[in-house]
Amino acid sequence: VLLSPTLAALRAVPSLAWVPLLILWMQIGEESKVTLIAIGAFFPVYTTVADALRHVDPHLVEAGRSFSLRGWSLFRTVQLPAVVPSVMSGLRLALAQSWLFLVAAELIASSMGLGFLLDDSQNNGRVDRILLAIVLLALLGTITNAILGFVERRLLKRWT
Numbered sequence: 001v002l003l004s005p006t007l008a009a010l011r012a013v014p015s016l017a018w019v020p021l022l023i024l025w026m027q028i029g030e031e032s033k034v035t036l037i038a039i040g041a042f043f044p045v046y047t048t049v050a051d052a053l054r055h056v057d058p059h060l061v062e063a064g065r066s067f068s069l070r071g072w073s074l075f076r077t078v079q080l081p082a083v084v085p086s087v088m089s090g091l092r093l094a095l096a097q098s099w100l101f102l103v104a105a106e107l108i109a110s111s112m113g114l115g116f117l118l119d120d121s122q123n124n125g126r127v128d129r130i131l132l133a134i135v136l137l138a139l140l141g142t143i144t145n146a147i148l149g150f151v152e153r154r155l156l157k158r159w160t
Contacts, residue, residue: 016040016101019108033105033113040101045091052086053079084159088152095148099141114140 018039026032036084056079065079106115121129 008032016104019101019105023105023108028110033102033110036101037098038139040097041094042110044097045087045090047089048086048093049083056082071142081159084155088148088155092145092148092152095144099137099144 019036022032022036026035049113060078060082064074069077103115106113107119110116114137118130121133
């Protein structure tokens with residue numbers, strides 16, 4: 001599974017460069033934030049999964065086919081267990097990107113959120129609120145990473 005020329009061209013654009021364009025197109029609001037986060041999270045997952053599927057041991061696939069596995073059953077039985085670690089790596093990258101893009105979108109144009117709190121506090125010289133926003137971002141990032149780590153351990157136990 002290769003990146004199509006269009007996806008490859010889009011991937012070459014730094015994801016944060018989409019922020020002003022999305023805000024212009026979609027206005028300031030949750031839709032532009034969600035779209036930006038989706039764009040930022042899509043490519044790490046897509047590229048790691050596509051690469052992992054390309055590198056599944058062909059002997060395993062051949063062995064699965066020799067047991068009459070085709071289509072979904074081949075994917076579920078042979079390929080999915082082989083790519084679960086890569087999927088989880090892609091999801092971890094996507095999680096980090098998602099937090100980055102959320103804060104970036106809120107810093108540039110927002111009327112609420114932690115990025116807005118950072119920007120507003122900077123403009124008003126409120127160091128205490130800046131530090132609070134940083135601590136909250138670190139705490140939320142740590143919690144979401146821990147949840148993803150828990151899911152990863154469960155999936156790896158089940159699929160590998």
